[in-house]
Amino acid sequence: MTMAQLGAKLNITRQGVKRIEESEANGTITLNSLKGVANAMDLKLVYALVPKHGTINHLIQVKAEKLAQKIVLRTNQNMKLEEQGIGDEKIAETIKELASEIKREMRKSLWD
Numbered sequence: 001m002t003m004a005q006l007g008a009k010l011n012i013t014r015q016g017v018k019r020i021e022e023s024e025a026n027g028t029i030t031l032n033s034l035k036g037v038a039n040a041m042d043l044k045l046v047y048a049l050v051p052k053h054g055t056i057n058h059l060i061q062v063k064a065e066k067l068a069q070k071i072v073l074r075t076n077q078n079m080k081l082e083e084q085g086i087g088d089e090k091i092a093e094t095i096k097e098l099a100s101e102i103k104r105e106m107r108k109s110l111w112d
Contacts, residue, residue, distance in 0.1 A: 001041065009040035060103055063110050068098035 003017040010017070020037060023029040031047060038045040051059040072095045079085045086094070102110060 006037070006040060010036060060106075060110065061099070064099040064103040065095065067102055067107075067110060067112075068095045072098060 003014040003021075007014050007017045020029065020033055023033070031045070035045045050056075053059075072091055076085050076091060
């Protein structure tokens with residue numbers, strides 16, 4: 001589709017279309033502008049946030065494991081000071097269990 005054709009569908013000039021293209025290229029275009037262009041081209045605008053790596057489930061799992069590890073290791077450090085620390089195997093098991101609980105409950109702290 002040419003600029004003139006798109007401009008006619010949007011009721012703007014070729015220069016207006018050029019400004020839209022430029023704002024899209026430099027990341028300043030608005031969602032409303034994109035929606036208007038999509039409608040003019042008989043398209044549907046799809047806007048989404050997706051994880052950088054893997055699935056959303058994977059992202060949540062990784063964050064839950066990191067949070068669980070932080071909590072368990074901090075607690076174990078305090079227990080060691082009182083000579084009540086637990087072994088590495090028990091730490092790993094506790095981290096895994098806590099991560100599952102965090103994921104299941106979808107704690108707000110998961111996103112800190």
